[in-house]
Amino acid sequence: MTKSDPFAGERLKHSPFHPRQAALNLRNAWSSWNGTQFADYYYDAEYEYFCIRNSCATYDICPMQKYEISGTDAEAMLDRMVTRDVTKLKENRVTYVCWCTDAGRMVDDGTIFKLGPDRFMLTCGSPSLAWLRKCTYGYKHLTVTDISDTLAGLSFQGPTTCEVLKKMGLMDIETLKPFGIMHFPFGSGSLMVSRTGFTGDLGYELWVQTDLALALWDALYDAGEDYGIQPYGEAATNMARLEAGFIMPGMEFNEALKTVHFHHDQTPFELGLDWLVDFKKARFNGRSALLIERERGPEYTLIKLDIEGNKPAEGSYLYRNKRCTKQIGYVTSAMWSPVVKANIALAMVKTKHLGENIWAEIYYEKELRQNSKVAKCTLQKKPFWAPPRARATPPQPF
Amino acid sequence: MTDYDAIVIGAGHNGLICAAYLARSGKRVLVLEASDSVGGLAATREFHPGFRTSVAHAISQFSAKIARDLDLSTHGYTPGEAMATVGLDEAGNHVILKGSTVSGVGPDDTAEFIAFRRMMQRYSDVLKPFSLKTIPHIGKNSFSDIATFAQMGLKLRLLGKEDMQELLRIMALPARDLMDEKFDSGLLKSLLSWDGLIGSKQAPRSPNHTVLSMLYRMIGDHGGDPAIPAGGIDSLISALAEAVMAAGAEIRTSTPVERIKIDGGEKGLSATGVVLADGKIITAEKIISAADPKRTFLDLVGVDNLEIGFTNRIQRLHSDGYVAKLHLALSGLPDFTGLESPDGRMIIAPELDVIEFAYDDAKYGGLPEHPVMEIVIPTLKNASLAPDGQHVLSAHVMYVPHDLKGGWTAAARDQLCERVIDTIARYAPGIRQQILHQELLTPYDIAQSYNVTGGHWHHVEFTLFQMMMMRPTYEAAQYTTPISGLYLASAGCHPGGGLMGGPGHNAAHEILK
Numbered sequence A: 001m002t003k004s005d006p007f008a009g010e011r012l013k014h015s016p017f018h019p020r021q022a023a024l025n026l027r028n029a030w031s032s033w034n035g036t037q038f039a040d041y042y043y044d045a046e047y048e049y050f051c052i053r054n055s056c057a058t059y060d061i062c063p064m065q066k067y068e069i070s071g072t073d074a075e076a077m078l079d080r081m082v083t084r085d086v087t088k089l090k091e092n093r094v095t096y097v098c099w100c101t102d103a104g105r106m107v108d109d110g111t112i113f114k115l116g117p118d119r120f121m122l123t124c125g126s127p128s129l130a131w132l133r134k135c136t137y138g139y140k141h142l143t144v145t146d147i148s149d150t151l152a153g154l155s156f157q158g159p160t161t162c163e164v165l166k167k168m169g170l171m172d173i174e175t176l177k178p179f180g181i182m183h184f185p186f187g188s189g190s191l192m193v194s195r196t197g198f199t200g201d202l203g204y205e206l207w208v209q210t211d212l213a214l215a216l217w218d219a220l221y222d223a224g225e226d227y228g229i230q231p232y233g234e235a236a237t238n239m240a241r242l243e244a245g246f247i248m249p250g251m252e253f254n255e256a257l258k259t260v261h262f263h264h265d266q267t268p269f270e271l272g273l274d275w276l277v278d279f280k281k282a283r284f285n286g287r288s289a290l291l292i293e294r295e296r297g298p299e300y301t302l303i304k305l306d307i308e309g310n311k312p313a314e315g316s317y318l319y320r321n322k323r324c325t326k327q328i329g330y331v332t333s334a335m336w337s338p339v340v341k342a343n344i345a346l347a348m349v350k351t352k353h354l355g356e357n358i359w360a361e362i363y364y365e366k367e368l369r370q371n372s373k374v375a376k377c378t379l380q381k382k383p384f385w386a387p388p389r390a391r392a393t394p395p396q397p398f
Numbered sequence B: 001m002t003d004y005d006a007i008v009i010g011a012g013h014n015g016l017i018c019a020a021y022l023a024r025s026g027k028r029v030l031v032l033e034a035s036d037s038v039g040g041l042a043a044t045r046e047f048h049p050g051f052r053t054s055v056a057h058a059i060s061q062f063s064a065k066i067a068r069d070l071d072l073s074t075h076g077y078t079p080g081e082a083m084a085t086v087g088l089d090e091a092g093n094h095v096i097l098k099g100s101t102v103s104g105v106g107p108d109d110t111a112e113f114i115a116f117r118r119m120m121q122r123y124s125d126v127l128k129p130f131s132l133k134t135i136p137h138i139g140k141n142s143f144s145d146i147a148t149f150a151q152m153g154l155k156l157r158l159l160g161k162e163d164m165q166e167l168l169r170i171m172a173l174p175a176r177d178l179m180d181e182k183f184d185s186g187l188l189k190s191l192l193s194w195d196g197l198i199g200s201k202q203a204p205r206s207p208n209h210t211v212l213s214m215l216y217r218m219i220g221d222h223g224g225d226p227a228i229p230a231g232g233i234d235s236l237i238s239a240l241a242e243a244v245m246a247a248g249a250e251i252r253t254s255t256p257v258e259r260i261k262i263d264g265g266e267k268g269l270s271a272t273g274v275v276l277a278d279g280k281i282i283t284a285e286k287i288i289s290a291a292d293p294k295r296t297f298l299d300l301v302g303v304d305n306l307e308i309g310f311t312n313r314i315q316r317l318h319s320d321g322y323v324a325k326l327h328l329a330l331s332g333l334p335d336f337t338g339l340e341s342p343d344g345r346m347i348i349a350p351e352l353d354v355i356e357f358a359y360d361d362a363k364y365g366g367l368p369e370h371p372v373m374e375i376v377i378p379t380l381k382n383a384s385l386a387p388d389g390q391h392v393l394s395a396h397v398m399y400v401p402h403d404l405k406g407g408w409t410a411a412a413r414d415q416l417c418e419r420v421i422d423t424i425a426r427y428a429p430g431i432r433q434q435i436l437h438q439e440l441l442t443p444y445d446i447a448q449s450y451n452v453t454g455g456h457w458h459h460v461e462f463t464l465f466q467m468m469m470m471r472p473t474y475e476a477a478q479y480t481t482p483i484s485g486l487y488l489a490s491a492g493c494h495p496g497g498g499l500m501g502g503p504g505h506n507a508a509h510e511i512l513k
């Protein structure tokens, strides 16, 4: 008789790609995401990062939450929930969206895939069924299905990705434009490919039913062998997305429904997501609060900083004087960027001090000794990393 | 130019009052009512050829200020005289309350009763001024808002320390605790708790708003004693309708509003008109819904036009009614054992536990084994409600669930109806022989025929978490709503339900600001 596992409910789930990923996780460097065992890195985060930038690499997005929303009310429901105009989204296109509470504080961001006239997929970082239940109340012709455990997703990013997919036999994949979706027969089912990602570079996301996940992995790794294919984990993702200027929950923003302290969450305006808030739309959640916010201006603004020196300004406070007595904000994410060759950071700064000097007080360790320095920061308007190849259609061949 | 300055949806007494105030200040007003007569829950209708009655059968707190403002006396409304409240006893040893007198109980209870009533009257006087006032929202207050809060504080202070402490102590106390500490007679305890319980999902052992409900009832002319006007409830409703028309407003019955027309612009959403069943649109600057808040927002406005958090707060409002109506057409005046004339308000609730157990049955979706009720014979005040020499009996029966387990089948309705009549027959043994016709309206029936969600007495439960600046919910508690140009004016707003007119009056005041 087998002994029952007293910790059964506590153990992390395995992603459908787990057998392959476990074999490649040389360092056993696991963390978790939404209850699924998840690689922090496989061998070396920097190496994986360079694969994203120079060849191609895969990132497991199975633990991301995916909801299929279908029915004749699906579009209306989503359109009311998110700040962007969903009615403009065409079939087989993806759009990046955020959604807010009544008070205009950001609940989460994610993407909406339009799969058919009345069929959408919503993806987001955190489980959102409770929120969706609130959003769907009052809509009769609509079903929401949590497909997080039945649809496997593999993000495939880097300059050689298109070439690999061509080699895998995905006909005309080079014609797929950013935020487009294509479908291909695959094994006993089908493969959906969207030209999306979280690295600011050329890349795709591959979606199959979970029973086809390993077959997809094998086909992709076969095709990618000569193109330097490599899995990457959370650490490398975080580097790539910071260079691209993408925000991360728990770093740049705190999900409003999980925030305890008043205004420790953010509005889209604070996060520089003004372009997602479509006031031409008369109805969306948080609209009246956001209208006031737009007129008054956000209290904080998320900015990109180029910081002198090479010490990452992780967790630094920002000041408007070099003596560091007048605090104006804080760094949310920071790193030395190998591609840009700069010490970069995302930071929240009180909007009213935006035109002024910004100094970061950086703490760092050198052989067990704590040091600090004050570094001058320069405001950057553009994303640190946005190469033309990210958007080129067809992508350049290799 | 819009068709009207204001459209009022629903011709319940609150809708009529609001319309009358607006029309008197020169607005072009249209009142649209779904059913074929005005008055809402207070409408008088025929339930058997020649026999008429209304769901709401007595008045205990109609505002004298409103009656004056709208000249209701010239339109035929004269407040009725206070009626006695009679606690029926099978053997005829009834307990009778009228004003500050009580009979049928011992000397200790009598003395306690006098003191109790005085105390409650003092507390009720504290609340009284706020029934005809908008309760300010929290934060960002104007001077007049702050003055209202200050006035509340002052009123409390003026009570004196002991009274104030005692008020705070008993405010959310279960009725049973309060009664047990003061009285011996079971029947007296039931009578005094009754007005705190009726119309709500509360029993004697429930803490929450029972005491507040009692005080709220006492705001009226007779300190809480019910009355039926000389011309019956209908005389109030027809006086209100006349006042509306005399002020130049128009009333259309049998005209249900299908949807409120909401237009979106750069600034947000605004209500610009109503859409009728035939698709016809009537436009107005202001739309006032005197239909209940759930119906207003979820059906007439639609969730598309509401924010998500707000929608869910409305959806979760407690609004299931627990009062059923029995209407009997009688061949003669019923004879209650030991009662000279059934011209009071008669209550069948021998002791608090009988009320409690009836509630327990209903709480789980069942029918009360021993229903408790309040009975009046409206024909004693207004003989025109029945053919000569014949009578109508009207009873509010508690506790009857809106959602009966197994559904409201004809059999379930009959079973309850028989049970209620059997109960009455224990006190008026000859009544069965006098019955020409019987009608039982469950809360479900009331919801259907009177267009009131849940068939609820107060539209939304009158309870601590749905009171004052939370009534029906924040962001809609000052008669305005998140949609510009849309206002609320029904019992679902502060100060609540019952034939008193506060919501209609206060809404008009906000609209005319």
Ligand SMILES: Cc1cc2nc3c(=O)[nH]c(=O)nc-3n(C[C@H](O)[C@H](O)[C@H](O)COP(=O)(O)OP(=O)(O)OC[C@H]3O[C@@H](n4cnc5c(N)ncnc54)[C@H](O)[C@@H]3O)c2cc1C
Residues within 6 Å of the ligand: B009, B010, B011, B012, B013, B014, B015, B032, B033, B034, B035, B038, B039, B040, B041, B042, B055, B056, B057, B058, B059, B060, B061, B255, B256, B257, B258, B290, B291, B292, B295, B300, B321, B323, B324, B325, B396, B446, B450, B451, B452, B455, B456, B457, B458, B459, B489, B490, B491, B492, B496, B497, B498, B499, B500
């Ligand atoms: C069983 C019962 C017994 C009661 N007994 C008493 C009593 O004895 N004494 C007392 O003081 N109070 C009593 N009440 C409470 C009292 O009747 C109500 O609180 C009061 O009548 C509410 O008035 P109102 O004007 O706010 O709403 P209502 O009287 O409910 O009027 C709302 C009106 O809006 C109309 N309407 C709704 N939707 C639409 C639409 N889409 N288009 C057009 N019109 C619409 C309805 O048809 C209705 O006429 C009782 C309530 C119940 C349920």
